[in-house]
Amino acid sequence: MRAFFLTRLLFIHSLRVCAHGGIWNYSIAGIWQPGFFPYYPAEHQSSIQRHWADFRPIYDVSSPYLVCNNPGSGAEKYANVSPGGEIKAYYPGWPHDVGAIIVWMTYCGSQPDACFSFDGSGKNWFKIQEVGLENGTIRNGQWALKDLLASNYTWTTTIPTSLHSGAYLIRHEIIAIHVPFSPEFYPECAHLYVSGSGWERPGEEYLAAIPGVWKANDPSLNLTIYQEPTASKTEWLIPGPPVWRGSIV
Numbered sequence: 001m002r003a004f005f006l007t008r009l010l011f012i013h014s015l016r017v018c019a020h021g022g023i024w025n026y027s028i029a030g031i032w033q034p035g036f037f038p039y040y041p042a043e044h045q046s047s048i049q050r051h052w053a054d055f056r057p058i059y060d061v062s063s064p065y066l067v068c069n070n071p072g073s074g075a076e077k078y079a080n081v082s083p084g085g086e087i088k089a090y091y092p093g094w095p096h097d098v099g100a101i102i103v104w105m106t107y108c109g110s111q112p113d114a115c116f117s118f119d120g121s122g123k124n125w126f127k128i129q130e131v132g133l134e135n136g137t138i139r140n141g142q143w144a145l146k147d148l149l150a151s152n153y154t155w156t157t158t159i160p161t162s163l164h165s166g167a168y169l170i171r172h173e174i175i176a177i178h179v180p181f182s183p184e185f186y187p188e189c190a191h192l193y194v195s196g197s198g199w200e201r202p203g204e205e206y207l208a209a210i211p212g213v214w215k216a217n218d219p220s221l222n223l224t225i226y227q228e229p230t231a232s233k234t235e236w237l238i239p240g241p242p243v244w245r246g247s248i249v
Helices: 002-018 144-150
Strands: 025-028 031-034 079-081 086-090 099-109 123-131 133-135 154-158 166-176 184-194 207-209
Touching (some): 099 154, 154 166
Parallel strands (some): 079 184
Antiparallel strands (some): 025 086, 099 123, 166 184
């Protein structure tokens, strides 16, 4: 066990120096949930998070790994949460400060373990949160990733208060755009069971397929932040459908 923690510390150091990363742990409605550690044998782990191989980004917007990372398989358990519950995702570190964070969900089925047999394909995903460029310019403004760094690598999301009960995948996605004309995608998924008396699911206008929602030639992705006129622009459109927030209770 000591060797395991030493390995984690070494990877945290290398991540902050030269690599990227992903979610390692969650807090679901105040209950700690260990994530999947990608550099440790899977057979020794038990997590609500689907498996992912390493810190490298996904570049291909048509890749099946865009759903829940590579390989995006498995998850040994799920976490219970009520509508309105808070999800905190903890990253071990992050080196870049230009880019967006989007949180998605998709319905798996009525039974708590329904996500175990659901691959996430189809036009079923809906956003519950998105943060991109909040103010300032594309080159030097306040981005979601600056918020992530300022909050000690923690990202907080709230489950919509009117969301219908059932099993869901929750998908956190970082889109980093610091490399010219080469956006980097970092998705991770976890298994949830939403309880309570919620009554709503999002309509068709809020749903998207992953892969499929991002396009390689999208102006928001196919750009360089270091050259004008892009660098001085004060708007950056997050692609995809609008955020679904449910009814205001």
